[in-house]
Amino acid sequence: MSNHRPDVPVAWEFFAGGGLAGMGLHGWRIGFANDLDPAKGRAFRENHPEVTFHLGDVGALTPADLPGRADLAWASSPCQDLSLAGARGGLAGRRSGAFWGFIDLMRALDAEGRGPDGIVVENVCGLLTSGGGADFAAVCAALSEGGRRVGALEIDAAHWLPQSRPRLFVVAVRGDAPPETTGPDGPFHSSRLIAAHDRLPEAVRANWAWWSLAAPPHRNLDLATLLEPDDSVNWFPSERAAAALALLSPLHRRRLEAERASGARRIAAGYRRVRIEDGIRTQRLELRFDGLAGCLRTPAGGSSRQMVVVVEGSQTRLRWLTPREAARLMGVPEDWRLPPSASAGLKLMGDAVAVPVVRALSEGLLKPGAGRRAAA
Numbered sequence: 288m289s290n291h292r293p294d295v296p297v298a299w300e301f302f303a304g305g306g307l308a309g310m311g312l313h314g315w316r317i318g319f320a321n322d323l324d325p326a327k328g329r330a331f332r333e334n335h336p337e338v339t340f341h342l343g344d345v346g347a348l349t350p351a352d353l354p355g356r357a358d359l360a361w362a363s364s365p366c367q368d369l370s371l372a373g374a375r376g377g378l379a380g381r382r383s384g385a386f387w388g389f390i391d392l393m394r395a396l397d398a399e400g401r402g403p404d405g406i407v408v409e410n411v412c413g414l415l416t417s418g419g420g421a422d423f424a425a426v427c428a429a430l431s432e433g434g435r436r437v438g439a440l441e442i443d444a445a446h447w448l449p450q451s452r453p454r455l456f457v458v459a460v461r462g463d464a465p466p467e468t469t470g471p472d473g474p475f476h477s478s479r480l481i482a483a484h485d486r487l488p489e490a491v492r493a494n495w496a497w498w499s500l501a502a503p504p505h506r507n508l509d510l511a512t513l514l515e516p517d518d519s520v521n522w523f524p525s526e527r528a529a530a531a532l533a534l535l536s537p538l539h540r541r542r543l544e545a546e547r548a549s550g551a552r553r554i555a556a557g558y559r560r561v562r563i564e565d566g567i568r569t570q571r572l573e574l575r576f577d578g579l580a581g582c583l584r585t586p587a588g589g590s591s592r593q594m595v596v597v598v599e600g601s602q603t604r605l606r607w608l609t610p611r612e613a614a615r616l617m618g619v620p621e622d623w624r625l626p627p628s629a630s631a632g633l634k635l636m637g638d639a640v641a642v643p644v645v646r647a648l649s650e651g652l653l654k655p656g657a658g659r660r661a662a663a
């Protein structure tokens with residue numbers, strides 16, 4: 288406790304997974320973290336032993352479990368739990384989803400006068416339209432309770448990292464407000480965000496702010512720069528590679544042939560998708576040669592694990608993306624200790640928030656006001 292400085296802002300990390308949000312919160316002290324998943328809890332504790340980590344359901348937490356006070360609560364809540372259908376499925380008046388458990392906790396802290404001034408909720412962009420916009424309205428309304436103003440940004444991790452990973456960040460702040468613009472402006476106020484804002488009920492819009500975050504400089508990394516050396520990974524045997532390539536649609540096969548014809552070494556991310564073709568569900572291998580990996584996902588059912596495809600002359604080699612490569616695609620430093628099993632490592636990274644995106648939000652929006660409050 289002796290190293291706790293009153294001028295350093297404090298953040299609590301909910302739905303913490305492996306703690307990637309906290310990794311992006313440079314200059315903050317993570318005063319508390321919570322997650323339900325024992326495997327993620329092990330990874331969190333191993334990598335962030337200095338943080339008080341609580342394993343269990345956020346809905347079972349009470350203010351008494353939380354130490355002191357925090358300037359910020361970060362919540363990367365699971366997307367399915369934001370649905371109003373889930374939240375209202377329980378007993379009358381009793382919120383049941385994980386997100387609503389988190390909101391109940393923030394309300395209880397506000398009632399005690401020690402709710403965080405800032406709250407960030409990260410979710411998939413589908414939140415903008417799910418329930419015809421009612422879910423987004425409910426989230427914004429809940430976050431703007433307690434005198435907070437709320438705004439959102441749609442940010443693709445591809446601005447910083449070679450991974451296409453668009454995510455929605457709903458940011459609620461009271462007191463010293465982050466920089467804002469009078470209307471939508473800049474790359475993170477996407478057209479679907481603007482449309483979702485326009486659908487909000489008037490009472491919710493009254494508390495809205497267009498938070499202003501500058502785009503970063505051009506990204507210099509691409510997928511190839513993050514890969515392990517070719518001689519240190521396990522390539523698919525030829526029959527398995529052929530079976531995977533047999534899943535290419537005519538379009539993706541033409542794409543592969545065009546890259547092959549260039550004669551240069553080309554690298555693609557490959558992922559399997561089920562497409563409906565002539566009314567039939569068909570599994571396909573899709574390739575992207577634009578220097579980006581597709582969005583990392585959790586490996587449920589195995590089909591979401593990405594492949595690395597290397598084309599060199601007449602040779603095409605395939606292999607799985609490794610957990611360490613997945614960690615690099617999330618902006619995780621090399622000394623971060625991965626879980627022992629590949630599937631746990633890939634699940635953790637597929638669920639996580641990209642570190643440089645959190646850092647950009649922290650530096651551009653969250654830290655300036657929190658720093659002033661912490662120093663006061």
Ligand SMILES: C[S@@+](CC[C@H](N)C(=O)[O-])C[C@H]1O[C@@H](n2cnc3c(N)ncnc32)[C@H](O)[C@@H]1O
Pocket residue numbers: 302303304305306307308321322323324327343344345346363364365366385388635638639640
């Ligand atoms: C989208 S992931 C967030 C991961 C995290 N931001 C990271 O960077 O690793 C959602 C997390 O919520 C956790 N979770 C789901 N339901 C929960 C609940 N009821 N209480 C606490 N944690 C929960 C899951 O175990 C998962 O790690």
